[in-house]
Amino acid sequence: IGTAVGVSALNAYGTWEQATGGIETLFKGSAKKVTGYADQAYKTAGVSANAYMTTVTSFSASLLQGLGGDTEKAADLANTALVDMSDNANKFGSNMTDIQNAYQGFAKHNYTMLDNLKLGYGGTQEEMQRLLADAEKLTGVKYDMGNFADVISAIHAVQDEMGVTGTTALEASSTIEGSVASMKGAWANWLTELGKTDGDVAGMTSRLAEAVGVAMGNVIPRIQQIFENLVASIPAMFDGLRSTSPEAFLPMVDAVQGVVDAWQGLSPGGKKFVGVFAGVAVAAGPVLTVLGKIVGVVGKFVGALRFVGPVLGALTSPVGLVIAAVAALVAGFIYAWNHIDGFKEFFVGMWDGIKAVTASVVDWFTGTALPALSAAW
Numbered sequence: 001i002g003t004a005v006g007v008s009a010l011n012a013y014g015t016w017e018q019a020t021g022g023i024e025t026l027f028k029g030s031a032k033k034v035t036g037y038a039d040q041a042y043k044t045a046g047v048s049a050n051a052y053m054t055t056v057t058s059f060s061a062s063l064l065q066g067l068g069g070d071t072e073k074a075a076d077l078a079n080t081a082l083v084d085m086s087d088n089a090n091k092f093g094s095n096m097t098d099i100q101n102a103y104q105g106f107a108k109h110n111y112t113m114l115d116n117l118k119l120g121y122g123g124t125q126e127e128m129q130r131l132l133a134d135a136e137k138l139t140g141v142k143y144d145m146g147n148f149a150d151v152i153s154a155i156h157a158v159q160d161e162m163g164v165t166g167t168t169a170l171e172a173s174s175t176i177e178g179s180v181a182s183m184k185g186a187w188a189n190w191l192t193e194l195g196k197t198d199g200d201v202a203g204m205t206s207r208l209a210e211a212v213g214v215a216m217g218n219v220i221p222r223i224q225q226i227f228e229n230l231v232a233s234i235p236a237m238f239d240g241l242r243s244t245s246p247e248a249f250l251p252m253v254d255a256v257q258g259v260v261d262a263w264q265g266l267s268p269g270g271k272k273f274v275g276v277f278a279g280v281a282v283a284a285g286p287v288l289t290v291l292g293k294i295v296g297v298v299g300k301f302v303g304a305l306r307f308v309g310p311v312l313g314a315l316t317s318p319v320g321l322v323i324a325a326v327a328a329l330v331a332g333f334i335y336a337w338n339h340i341d342g343f344k345e346f347f348v349g350m351w352d353g354i355k356a357v358t359a360s361v362v363d364w365f366t367g368t369a370l371p372a373l374s375a376a377w
Contacts, residue, residue, distance in 0.1 A: 012050065012188060013195025019053035026060045030071035037079040042185030042211065043172050044079075045086040047096075049189050052082055055100055059148070062107035066149035074149075081152045084159055086168040090178065092118040107148045119158055131158060172214070176222065179215040186211035 023038075024031040034056060037044075041052035056078045063081075064074045081103060089096045094116065102113035111128040114121050121127040128151070132143040135154035138161050143150040159165055171178025186208045193199040 009191045009194040012191040015050045015054070016192045016195070019050050019057065022057040023053050026057065026064065027071045027075055030075045033072070033075040034078065037075065037082075039189070041082065042182050042189060042207075044169050045082045046090070046168050046172060046178065046181040046185060047082075047086065048185045048192075050192060051185075051188075055082060055085075058100075059104055059107040062148040063152070066147040077149055077152055080156050083168065084152075084156050084165070087164050087166065088117055088119075088159060090167045090171055091164045094118060103152075106151050109146065117155070119155075119162065131155070134158060174218065176215075176218045179211070179218045183208075183211040183215045 020031070020035060023034050027034050034053065035049070038049035038052040038056075041047050041049055045052060047055075059081070060074060060078060063078060064071065067073050067077070085096065085099045085103060088094060088099055098113070098116045102116040105111065105113050106128075111125050112123040114128055114131070115123040119131070121131050125145070129145055132145055132150070132154045135141070135143055135157040138157050141153070141157075143154045145151065156165070168178065172182040173179065186204075190201075190204045190208045193201050193204040
């Protein structure tokens with residue numbers, strides 16, 4: 001795992017070097033402003049910093065020309081364009097690559113892909129002129145179709161009027177797809193940071209952890225709800241099975257029905273425990289993959305430092321690692337208990353849930369399963 005992450009980090013850093021070189025060449029004194037926007041793009045545009053800078057580089061020459069070389073304005077307008085692209089893709093379910101291709105076409109005065117934006121305009125020069133005219137009505141600003149900066153501003157005005165603006169940032173915090181895209185962008189940024197001489201690995205790790213937490217927070221409740229609704233639908237299904245199944249199968253139907261009865265007997269806290277456990281089990285896969293890669297990198301690094309001395313060797317021994325892992329779990333549990341909403345209630349309700357399940361299963365076994373099996377035997 002550590003080797004694979006190391007290779008990925010090396011590739012990501014190589015892309016970053018290339019991308020920042022292009023940004024510095026084009027934006028000169030405003031390059032840091034562009035890279036600052038790029039660092040936040042995992043939230044604002046749902047892409048990594050490298051993807052952000054690569055896309056900006058593809059059309060910035062035309063943008064700067066339209067702004068008379070004003071790199072400060074170009075940095076801001078390039079960010080507007082990138083966020084608008086992502087907002088459009090999220091709002092209309094479009095392919096991000098198709099939208100990027102459309103903008104790159106606009107930079108070359110090619111408007112045949114205007115319809116890729118799904119804003120109600122066809123892919124012709126006349127339709128772009130109509131969009132600019134509509135934008136002028138909204139803002140009172142006269143837009144020049146031959147100026148790429150004006151085209152970006154006009155599209156932004158139209159999307160803002162249609163309620164497209166801001167959907168990416170909203171979805172990054174409130175939807176499954178948006179938060180997972182944000183998590184992927186944060187992961188790519190973390191890989192890049194590993195290769196930097198003066199990289200802020202701690203800060204980037206914190207951002208990654210935050211993005212992972214947001215994604216888990218969106219995924220787990222939905223899986224929990226699906227699980228609860230699925231269980232709630234089972235009684236009706238088994239009523240149908242009981243009325244249509246051959247008599248020989250009824251003990252089996254009754255046995256499964258007992259599990260459903262046990263669920264119905266759970267306290268609210270117990271149901272929450274089972275539902276959340278199911279949600280975590282399903283949602284944890286991709287997140288644990290990311291965390292496993294991080295642990296792999298750290299483990300390789302610690303292993304390489306064993307020559308420092310016997311103390312470090314002891315800490316990295318199996319026993320030391322177990323102690324450290326237990327300490328980390330305890331610290332994490334204490335933090336969650338005091339800071340995460342619903343965490344305490346989750347575990348307080350767990351004991352009630354266990355008792356309710358046990359009592360329900362015992363009652364079902366002695367009152368339903370044994371008589372049914374005896375009769376079948």
